[in-house]
Amino acid sequence: xxxxxxxxxxxxxxxxxxxxxxxxxxxxxxxxxxxxxxxxxxxxxxxxxxxxxxxxxxxxxxxxxxxxxxxxxxxxxxxxxxxxxxxxxxxxxxxxxxxxxxxxxxxxxxxxxxxxxxxxxxxxxxxxxxxxxxxxxxxxxxxxxxxxxxxxxxxxxxxxxxxxxxxxxxxxxxxxxxxxxxxxxxxxxxxxxxxxxxxxxxxxxxxxxxxxxxxxxxxxxxxxxxxxxxxxxxxxxxxxxxxxxxxxxxxxxxxxxxxxxxxx
Numbered sequence: 001x002x003x004x005x006x007x008x009x010x011x012x013x014x015x016x017x018x019x020x021x022x023x024x025x026x027x028x029x030x031x032x033x034x035x036x037x038x039x040x041x042x043x044x045x046x047x048x049x050x051x052x053x054x055x056x057x058x059x060x061x062x063x064x065x066x067x068x069x070x071x072x073x074x075x076x077x078x079x080x081x082x083x084x085x086x087x088x089x090x091x092x093x094x095x096x097x098x099x100x101x102x103x104x105x106x107x108x109x110x111x112x113x114x115x116x117x118x119x120x121x122x123x124x125x126x127x128x129x130x131x132x133x134x135x136x137x138x139x140x141x142x143x144x145x146x147x148x149x150x151x152x153x154x155x156x157x158x159x160x161x162x163x164x165x166x167x168x169x170x171x172x173x174x175x176x177x178x179x180x181x182x183x184x185x186x187x188x189x190x191x192x193x194x195x196x197x198x199x200x201x202x203x204x205x206x207x208x209x210x211x212x213x214x215x216x217x218x219x220x221x222x223x224x225x226x227x228x229x230x231x232x233x234x235x236x237x238x239x240x241x242x243x244x245x246x247x248x249x250x251x252x253x254x255x256x257x258x259x260x261x262x263x264x
Contacts, residue, residue: 002263003027006048009253010241012132017210020238022252024262031238032212037264039243040232041250043225046259051075064257074098083121083152107151109143109158109199112136114240115170116177117184119158121151132209133253135171135240139207140181142188143199154196161191169220172242172249181206213237213244221248225255 005024010031012020021028047056049066051073060070062081070076074094079086086103093099106124111117114135122130124144131139145151155164162184170176189200215236223231223245233245241253 002261003029004044004261005259007252007255007258007260008050009133009256010238012129015128015132015207015209017212018132018238020212022243022262024260029262031235031243034264035212035214035235035237037235038232039235039245040230040261040263041225042230042261042263044259044261048257048259050257059257074102079103079148079152083148084156086147086149086152088147088149103148105147107145107148108141109145109151109154111140111142111162111181111184111188112166113138113176113179113181115167115175116163117179117181118163118166119155120164121148121155123148128207131207133241134166135168135211135242137176137209137211138181139209140185141201141204142185143196144201145199150199154199157193157196158188158191161188168240168242172217172220172239172244174216211237211239213239215244215246217244217246217249223248223250225258225260 003024005027008023010020011023011028012018020031022031047059049056049069050064051069052066054066056066059065060067061076063076065076072094077094087093088099088103107121108124108127109121112120112131112134114137143154213236231250233247235243236246237244241251243250243252
């Protein structure tokens with residue numbers, strides 16, 4: 001099977017195990033049933049902005065954007081990576097309609113276990129996707145707040161006591177800390193200012209995730225199509241936004257917008 005198209009982030013559903021598909025333009029190629037097969041991905045020298053679709057010589061920021069979309073779209077504003085700096089209330093949002101639908105909505109502050117336990121935030125309607133995209137094997141909703149800015153401020157406070165980053169190498173090697181999320185929740189609640197207690201979710205449930213794999217890499221080598229035009233290997237797993245091959249890992253989201261030839 002050979003397909004050509006613009007690479008998009010992986011799509012997925014379910015949790016036991018997660019069912020993954022690779023996107024090329026509007027094509028979706030199921031991955032779970034292809035574990036054990038040889039795969040080859042070749043960069044065809046063309047980059048396309050994932051927002052407007054136009055060709056670009058290089059990407060700007062972390063979202064595979066052309067310069068115009070990087071400069072103008074709310075998806076690329078500083079508050080996307082620093083939500084505590086949301087400025088919607090100041091009337092300076094790049095797109096107020098975007099802000100109302102994405103930021104001025106209920107958000108979840110959560111604990112996730114992918115390598116070590118971390119704190120993070122996500123829109124309430126996006127939480128399952130967010131946890132899988134981070135490669136979490138377990139997640140626990142901690143608080144529900146009215147807006148993204150509220151969630152960002154709480155995340156900054158909690159990051160004094162717990163990391164807000166994932167060690168992606170440990171995550172891909174399935175090196176997961178032995179941590180009780182409910183106990184971690186109890187410890188953090190003791191540190192929360194009283195003003196935040198009204199947002200706590202009572203009796204939250206720990207969610208578990210299982211990822212498709214037939215092997216685990218012992219060494220993590222990350223492929224980069226900017227440096228290596230063609231990559232190939234046996235697909236032994238899929239986790240977060242990575243294809244795990246027997247000779248390295250391929251970050252799909254990192255290569256979104258690349259025009260590639262894909263062959264199994």
